[in-house]
Structures are given as structure tokens and as C-alpha cells.
Amino acid sequence: MDENAKCEILSSEYLIRCPWLTARRDCIKLPDGVVNDEYYVLEYPDWVNVIAVTDRGEMVMVRQYRHGLQRTDFELCAGVVEDGEAPIDAARRELLEETGYAGGVWTEAMVLSPNPSTSTNLCHCFVAEGVSHVADQHLDRTESITVHLFSRDEVYGMLCRNEIIQALMAAPLWRWFMKEKHGL
Structure with a gap:
């Protein structure tokens, strides 16, 4: 074939x-x-997520309830790419809206398919290094998100203990840590 x-x-x-x-x-x-x-x-429309690291070296994470699994977990900031919007612009918008953080140096870490068997979209994963808090959250009426700052070691520990279970967030985090720790 x-x-x-x-x-x-x-x-x-x-x-x-x-x-x-x-x-x-x-x-x-x-x-x-x-x-x-x-x-x-x-x-689905394309999605984005952001590994955000503050200008002080802290990692910006969000915590929110996910009804599919009926549990609340720590995650990366993430969202939907709107019609006509570039993924990088969606990632910057989502980070600002969900966390109030902005700025820094941005790179696209990877592009993933949530499920190539049954889904039509891609997830664009970005790294934003050197972000700073510039505004209050601007959440949609259906969002209830809290913002948390963690050290790199704390987030790495969360990954190792399987506390970050969203696959589209765990994958870029694992890759980022491997690059950071081993230069891969």
C-alpha cells in the first residue's frame, strides 16, 4: 500500500x-x-498552550476544573486559536487573559495533534521566557482559573508524580525539561 x-x-x-x-x-x-x-x-479549531517563565525564573501555571474527568488540576495556560488569528498571537492573548502575564521572548516549541485518528486540529506549544505580570485576569464568564507560580523543580516534580495529566501539556513540558537539563 x-x-x-x-x-x-x-x-x-x-x-x-x-x-x-x-x-x-x-x-x-x-x-x-x-x-x-x-x-x-x-x-475543532487549533489550540495553543504556553510554558511561561517569569523574569524571576518562576513558571506560570493555572489551576482549573475539567468536567470531562471531573477534577481540578494544574495546567499550562491554553486556549483556542480564533478564526484568522496566528497561533503565536492566540498564545500571547491567552496568557494575558488567563494569567495577566505578558512580554518575554517567545518561541514555538512544538506542534502536536490531539488525536490524528478522529480530530482535525493541531496544538501549537510555545515557550515564553522572561514574562512579567502586567494586568489582572480577563476570563470568559465560563472560566474559573487561578494562577500559581512554581519553581522549575516543583513543576518537574509534578510531572514526575503524574500530577500534570493533560497530554498536550505534559509533552511540551517533558521536552522543555529535557532540553533544559540535557541540551536535547
Whole structure:
């Protein structure tokens, strides 16, 4: 089979279209000719997250409730890329809105697929070093987020103890720590 072969979409039906969730059922023909008449795809906008380190070397984390798992955890600042917005601009906006931190030197650390099997979006992961607190939070009415500052060692310990369980946040953090500790 050709490694670049794609499925042929024979039909597609939207099951739900909401601002935060669009789901469709596709009938697809696989490259080998097999037909799968019930393949579900979730359409999301791209996402961003930010490893933010203050000008004093502290890491900016947020803590919020996540209803899917019905638990409250520490996370990176994160959000949605709005239509027409560049990922870097979305990351800067989200950091300012959720934490009140801004500035610093920004680099894109990596781009991840939340789930290439069923999701259409990407997650752009950024590192912002040397940020400072410049404003109060500006949260959406459905957000309840607290801001916390931790040392690098504290965040590394949280990772090692599996206290940061969001995969799209743990992956760039692990990579960042490996680069920092081992120059990888």
C-alpha cells in the first residue's frame, strides 16, 4: 500500500455543529478498498498552550476544573486559536487573559495533534521566557482559573508524580525539561 494513500470520503453527515464541538460521521473507502460506513470525526479549531517563565525564573501555571474527568488540576495556560488569528498571537492573548502575564521572548516549541485518528486540529506549544505580570485576569464568564507560580523543580516534580495529566501539556513540558537539563 502507498504510504501516502488517503481515504476517499463517500459521504459525510454533520451530527452536531456548535462553537466548541462539531462532529460528523463519514462513510470512507480505505486505500485497500474496504468501506467503513461509520467513521466519526471531531472538528475543532487549533489550540495553543504556553510554558511561561517569569523574569524571576518562576513558571506560570493555572489551576482549573475539567468536567470531562471531573477534577481540578494544574495546567499550562491554553486556549483556542480564533478564526484568522496566528497561533503565536492566540498564545500571547491567552496568557494575558488567563494569567495577566505578558512580554518575554517567545518561541514555538512544538506542534502536536490531539488525536490524528478522529480530530482535525493541531496544538501549537510555545515557550515564553522572561514574562512579567502586567494586568489582572480577563476570563470568559465560563472560566474559573487561578494562577500559581512554581519553581522549575516543583513543576518537574509534578510531572514526575503524574500530577500534570493533560497530554498536550505534559509533552511540551517533558521536552522543555529535557532540553533544559540535557541540551536535547
